[in-house]
Amino acid sequence: MSIITVSNLKKSYGDLEVLKGINFNVDKNDVVAIIGPSGSGKSTMLRSLIHLEEINDGTISIDGQELVKNGVYAKAHDLKQITSKMGMVFQHFNLFPHLTVKENLEIAPKMAKKEAIKVIQQRSEELLHKVGLTSWAKSYPAKLSGGQKQRVAIARALMMDPEILLFDEPTSALDPELTGEVLQVMKDLAQEKMTMIVVTHEMGFAKEVATKAIFMDNGEIVESGEPGALFTNPQFDRTKAFLQRSLSS
């Protein structure tokens, strides 16, 4: 069963139609790679899923609940509950600079007050271990390299125990040398069957890890499918042109 279904998603900024009726599904345990040229609407689409952008029309269901139906959003309380099933990792990490790494992980769960502090602290230690940053727990983000920051951001998202993780170009702001460590953490998550949607320019990662690839251009999904097939045998000229440009450079 689909954990995310998007139908007829439309979004404009003023006169500029950025998403022109998008339809797609994501199944549980899918790793979806979203690729496409700059300005094609990838970020806008991803951000719409977690309600960082308000869409103009269309329906988005998450895990069977409707976040927005034909352009009408759910009630505030439901909205919050629905989006809480997702975590998001940003291109520029968006760590809280005034909190230590450990505090970055723990602040949101503590604010939510659903669990004992003990439990939260234990999980933050586990997750820091998982992303290999146990020894940086007490450091402030400013001290970390880009790759380390992004791993903290992933751990922070995982603290809220999401069923789905969204990534918006998680390695684009990193030195090429540092992308590897972040991609490794993402591969591990894929192995653990985390459902993920990843906007990326990393064709290698898309080919290797993704179970599904979506190619967007100009506010539309041009084609989608199994990544191997899409990369080696694109059906449309637009896809072909884009892949050629991306792979050659």
Next chain:
Amino acid sequence: MSIITVSNLKKSYGDLEVLKGINFNVDKNDVVAIIGPSGSGKSTMLRSLIHLEEINDGTISIDGQELVKNGVYAKAHDLKQITSKMGMVFQHFNLFPHLTVKENLEIAPKMAKKEAIKVIQQRSEELLHKVGLTSWAKSYPAKLSGGQKQRVAIARALMMDPEILLFDEPTSALDPELTGEVLQVMKDLAQEKMTMIVVTHEMGFAKEVATKAIFMDNGEIVESGEPGALFTNPQFDRTKAFLQRSLSS
């Protein structure tokens, strides 16, 4: 005959020995790609050639003239004359933000006052045409994309009619989509037999365009040679490990 010879180049920052006795030659019309992990000293080496860093020991000759001999620099006037044979393109472009594109190209030649303004203007127009930015002549740099900025920076360096062009990671600050246009300009220059030294992470470019590749690690040149050979059949483990990491990501 070598246009650049470097021997026993040593450079420290305080106790940190960044370059540990570097030796290499560059022949006229060579395109040298310098690769290596972050912090290995690539930038420092390149900047030493054009006297942006003062070295502690060693000899650097440019076109038969000694910029520095056994750690002793030439006289100020000679220094200037020797470095004027080289142009440099920076990672972050370093365009002058308060001058238009055309003014960026013309300011240095005008200051040098060696040529009539007419001649300078004619050359700036030619070069803008060459990098495909004629229509942007009157714009300020802030209006340009990263790729366009870097092309302006290349044109600006060419205005001084250098015999050698140095590039320090000219595409690292660019969106992947925009690297192509800069690499194309560099390829054109290679075709016109410009001598170039390029610090780069773009293995594709290094393989395709460079006539010689130098792999640096930890302040030393580990190996160097014809790029095809170096990439496919590295002699040292350090080179192998680096290439594996770079090409996989």
Next chain:
Amino acid sequence: MSFDYILSVLKPMLEGAQVTILLFLIAIVISIPFGFLLTLASRSNIRMISWMAQGYIYIMRGTPLLLQLLFICFGLPMLPVVGEYLVLDRFVAACLGFILNYAAYFAEIFRGGLLSIDKGQYEASQVLGMNRWQTLTRIIIPQMFRVALPAVANESVTLVKDTALLYAVAVPELLHFAQTAVNRDFTILPFFLAAIIYLLMTLILSLFFKFLERRFKFE
């Protein structure tokens, strides 16, 4: 210039400095939170509130503090009908003037601080399920204060120096006593002493803020 003379001149000046310090503390403690409220008001979604806050800030920053002090101390009591209820004690009036004026400056500083905070901070807070109040108090305000700290330090030093205006509303302060002594004894020395006292006060204040800045460096 005997040591005794210096002491005798210094005594009233130090008493005046106490007034300066007291006013400084009162003004800073109240005008910082008030300034922050003004910042929030000026960013309010309700047009009226945001206009009023912005107008207030504009007027306070566009006219001299001295005029504002004279206005509050001598102008208000002259208003028809309500005037007689607006006769404030002169020290209270001075505090009020400084608070009203400095709140506007702090509001501008905090506005800049808020603007400097990346949109990503709000977005990260939102996707982590934090509500607006939590985001404001736990994420935004601490960062805003950190960014604003150097400007707040600057403004505080200016506040110390502006206490020299107190004499206009007849609150006897440091500089007034220095001036009295200069005129009485026909010597420039009290001005030097006053300068040293002001320098000491501003130095200590600067050091305190430097300490705060280092303490909250987040590195």
Next chain:
Amino acid sequence: MSFDYILSVLKPMLEGAQVTILLFLIAIVISIPFGFLLTLASRSNIRMISWMAQGYIYIMRGTPLLLQLLFICFGLPMLPVVGEYLVLDRFVAACLGFILNYAAYFAEIFRGGLLSIDKGQYEASQVLGMNRWQTLTRIIIPQMFRVALPAVANESVTLVKDTALLYAVAVPELLHFAQTAVNRDFTILPFFLAAIIYLLMTLILSLFFKFLERRFKFE
């Protein structure tokens, strides 16, 4: 509050405003280049010069302008021996005080402006064969002024307001006449008029700087 009354109060105030404007123009025109020289001096490689410049800036920024004005106008003539040669015309003394004070502030602003300029600008200039002077005058200073413009605007508005201190050295200015009228006629109106005149002056100045900022936006 007849119109005639307003006119009669306004006339001396506008004359006072002329003094304000004159002093403002003199002070700004001289203190900006002087401030820039101070910036250069404070970055000098010669220790003595850089220390002296920094000390000067520190003292001027750490003591009240009012004290400095009193010092120059009434203190200097009291110095033994040289005092009698230091009796400046009071308007000249006021100008001098404002210039010496504001130069220190502008020096700090320009220092910040210089710091904000990327090292890459110097490096690009060097590899293009420009010498130090060409780099400074053609590349660095224009960018520094652009960066400093908003702070210079702010400081200039402060300067307009600080002219209210002129009363202390007996230069009759706007606020003095307003105060005279208030005390004479027992009405708050002159304070309002003064506020409006100050607001107008600071508004025009702000608009002028906004224009400059837009003009030199480099976009």
Next chain:
Amino acid sequence: SSTSAGESESDQKTIVIGIDDKFAPMGFRDENNEIVGFDIDLAKAVIEKMGATPKFQPIDWKTKESELSSGRIDLIWNGYTITDERKEKVLFTKPYLSNAQVAVTKADSELTELHDLEGKVVGLQSLSSAADALNANDISKNVKEITEFSDNVLALSDLKSGRLDAVIIDEVVIDYYMTKEKDTFKILDESLAPEEYGIGVKKGNEQLLNELQSALDALIEDGTAGEISKKWFGEDRLLK
């Protein structure tokens, strides 16, 4: 005696007296920064007589009527000249001391008469009766410039430093300075205008005025005031 004798006895009413603390010998600060002077001593005696406690509040002289009308001070009492214009806004006691406004120059000045002030720079205290006296005289139209200071001392110090040619000032005040600093100043022959000092009370507060007047009268009567005058002026100058 202290400047803020204040609330020593809580049942006693405090009367706040606005003074210019740079107006010797009427009210000024001595070497110990204490406020002293003829008016200070007299006020203390009179207020005590009234069964109240005096509190001396130094103010910016420019704002004295504003201070009074706001009620922050109860009395203006520091060589406060009675004028018709001021009578419109302030209640005055009967005059207790006579004074004149005089023009003062440096001792070595060539100026000798009032009309020598033509084309000269003249200083005076802002919003003082010296301004009225000068304006009432024709010479005011011919002086080069009139500069207003926030107190007399600043004006005198400017005269000494040479920025001023003359200062218009209360005779009582300059007399005191001339005994303190001999050979520094001289007074021009004609005085500008005779005048009298009174005590200013807020309009509408006739009760305070009356109490004050009777206490003052009593002290003049019994010679206490005369003693104070002798202490400061060497003679009994009080108007009876």
